[in-house]
Amino acid sequence: METAFSDLKLNKQLVNAVEDMGYTKPTPIQLKAIPRILAGQDVLGIAQTGTGKTAAFLLPILMKIKYAQGEHPRALILAPTRELVIQINKELEKLTKYTDIRHAVVYGGIGPSKQIEEISKGIDILVGTPGRVLDIYFKEALYLRGLQVMVLDEADRMMDMGFMPQIRQFLEILPVKRQNLLFSATMPQKVLTLSEEFLEFPESIEVTPQATPAAMVSQTVYHVPNFRTKINLLEHLLKDEESFNRIIIFARSKKNAENVYKFLSRKVDSNTRVIHANKGQNTRINAMEDFKEGSIRILVSTDVAARGIDVSMVSHVINFDIPVLYEDYVHRIGRTGRAEQKGNAISFCNPAEKYHLEKIQKIIRMQISAEQIPAEVEVTDTPFEERQEYLREIDKQKMKENPDYKGAFHEKKDKLKNKNINYRPISAKSKTKKHKRKKRF
Incomplete structure (x- = not known):
């Protein structure tokens, strides 16, 4: 017999809100986490x-808080990016539909005055990025001594973004007696610490093996020269x-x-549309909203948005560049294949990115299927500068794996030595003398 939300000791208001959102049964993470x-x-x-993780902590928090009370937050939810805190807050809006529970969202990129004004009206739950919450706290506009629950969402990303000092500040500020919840898509050593x-x-609670890509996502890779x-x-x-009807394209850098x-x-x-760290907050929010509503077909993004987009029916995620933070691959492709819908993840891999692709395949414990570049696609020659850039990158990768590796030039020199060839690079001085001798004749 299937478990329903009403079986999880949630009140009628929350069950009705969940039903309004179109969910009929709890996901595995919700079944395990809520009780x-x-x-x-x-x-x-x-x-x-895409596994229902957000509702897995929001629903029991709302059940414990039950109704509006006092002026200061009783639950604090921290997430690494503006996009993600906005997404969590929107989920809160839907789940609190039949309650009087108050919540606010705070993040950087815009002035804090309106956010402080919202907090001053009285709230029960605060969602925010660590930096902005601390800013408001140190302005003495936020009282946290009554906090009962603290959530760290996307903890692995927080560690990658260098939030550990701020997290430690929170541990000093907050009341010792509180409930702590930590959610992460992967479990690297830093998250364990x-x-x-x-x-x-x-x-x-682990509902899927660490760094396992969504089961509903088909993955392919094209090896592309440049x-x-x-x-x-x-x-x-x-x-x-027709097939590529809603696409997110991820690039490694703002320039790309x-x-x-x-x-x-x-x-x-x-x-x-494009979103990255140099785009203004309103521009980023508007682009995300337009993409969610379906008024734009293609969204280009850096990893700033890899964990902040909750859009159903994304047909394809395209990794224009292979990510160098390997866990980000899982988060990127998690933008498609959501809510039990099928999705597709396509990656483009240049010669210098093969190293990163191999590392990703080890982490996800599977081989990504390689496809041939279609005959209709023009395969161009790699420009000299780009080829040199790839060679330098490959040298760095080899040095990382083998500290004794001295680089491609030394490798070539050693090979020639083994063949008893006296290989000596011509110095600038030697070139000049040779040139002068030629001019005499």
């Missing part, structure tokens, strides 16, 4: 994005508007994201 959180236990939850520092006798060929392949794929966006706007779809 333990309601019992007051500290919880360490490992679950991918944080959990030991942050949680007290936690219940560990940037220009990646662009040509991208243009070719996106011509199929801008270049991809400019090309697509000019050649493929003028209504393409």
